[in-house]
Amino acid sequence: MSATPVLAANSVSMVFGGLTALSNVSLRLQEGQILGLIGPNGAGKTTFFNCLTGLYSPTTGNVQLRGQVLPTDPAAVTVAGVARTFQNIRLFPSMTSLENVMVGRHSRMKQGPLASLFHGPAYLKGERDARDRSRELLEFVGLGTVHDELARNLPYGDQRRLEIARALATDPKVLLLDEPTAGMNPQETEATRQLIFAIRETGVAVVVIEHDTKFIFSLCDHVSVLVQGQLLVEGTPDVVRADPRVIEAYLGKPPDEVEAEVRQYAEEAAHGGPESTQVMQPIRDQDGHEGGNR
């Protein structure tokens, strides 16, 4: 932890009227790290992403990228090197896949309004470079065959991958993924996991919000748990999944019977058993016991 973290949130608080959505949340993302941010619904995960990307201006605290305080203007944050995807997909629906990614190249291109009108050699080269790079990225996320399809016509999983390609097109140092596997089947989820590893290989540090804790624990180097706007626990996946407070935060105060099962799973998890990653879904995973309501 000696090096300057690539992304650092310092005691970020966010208050909306009387509601404290985030209170003193700090986070350190090291170069080459994949950090998972988990927490129950309404814990403030997306609010935290909005603070990191300049959509919200934190009530107190700040965000630093490689030691530089980030502005609270989304366009400037993108230029500085933080890119994101969205929980509810926000592609440009009436543009093609390739065009969506090329919009991501916007801040790395130089052609002004007039250069765009008079197609000089520098302009044409810039357009060509942007198109080549965008095609590469589509290839990279596995969408090599759908350049000219309108974004709104793509299958759901492809839309999520297109969002990742578009975010990568901004040449980020840090990529923030907001529930990248929501609504995906197991095969797609696994493909996304491999994709995130591949992104890390290119030198981009990644922060992932997910509900699927199995996914998070098998992906991340470091996990932070956010509950009711506060950082509850952080550490390596092994530390976090064994922490009883995490289990309680996820499941509420369980009835004795369920609690015993949960503890048992947590113990197994701590010992790294084969079922270890399922600790957060013990109730459903028990054969025949669907939460005791049948």
Added chain:
Amino acid sequence: MATLLQQLINGLVLGGLIALIALGYTMVYGIIQLINFAHGEVFMVGGFASLATYSYVLPESWRDHGHWPIALPLMALGGAVVAVVLAVAMERLAYRPLRNAPRLAPLITALGVSVILKEAVRLWYPGATAPVPFPRAFVDEQFRFQLGEGTVTIGATAILMIVVSILGAIILQTYITRSRMGRAMRATAQDPDTARLMGVNPNRTIVLTFTIGGALAGLAGVLYGIHITNVDTEVGFLYGIFAFTAAVLGGVGSIKGAVIGGFAIGLIKTLSGQYLPGGTQYDLVWIFVLLIVVLVFRPQGLFGEPERVRA
């Protein structure tokens, strides 16, 4: 036969003019969902500004007809520059402060701006209480050809109008679809917040939209002047309504729609005036009947996209 061809030509000339103005309506609506009712006045001011360039800026010796190859481009430049400055100032002073206000506020503001501009020109431009003669700053040629019994006439200014409007639309379409700033404009139109998160500066994009719309309207003002040979403070409102109708007919937000809508209205106006009962007294009625019919069956207009609920 000759009459039909003549009216088709007249319709295309009128349609080209309407299309040039409609492009500004449709682009501004596409990007900030504002029906900029003052856009027609930008066209009118463009006409007066090019006239002022001729009367007050050009040296005396360039004002004779033989010097039109110098005079016309300078007049077009003067008209376009003033129109752009006006459009951008309008955005900066009147619309930007209301960007997050309920939609009705900027709409009423646009109506107010429209009245202010019209009255300002009427009061302060010398002689503008009545139509002001416009110089004939283009070749006077009238091409006539015999067709059966009748003669068809097409003036050089009419050809210029059609050519400029089609060329303008093609260049604009290319710009929007194939360039960095064009993509930024479309992205901002579809989802301004996400566009910002991709590094697109929304204010610059919106200013660019007003600039392009203003330039086209200014150009339309000059073309109107040399074709009709006068300018009048009333034309802003009248052609503003035509252009607005064209934009709605074609589908607000669609470039192609504005152009086709413009030509459709031009043709309906001239053809209905010639062939339908009631003649030219009823031509406006037919235009709006068509508009209503189209909107009943296709509320988004001919080429518009159905309105989506934003996330």
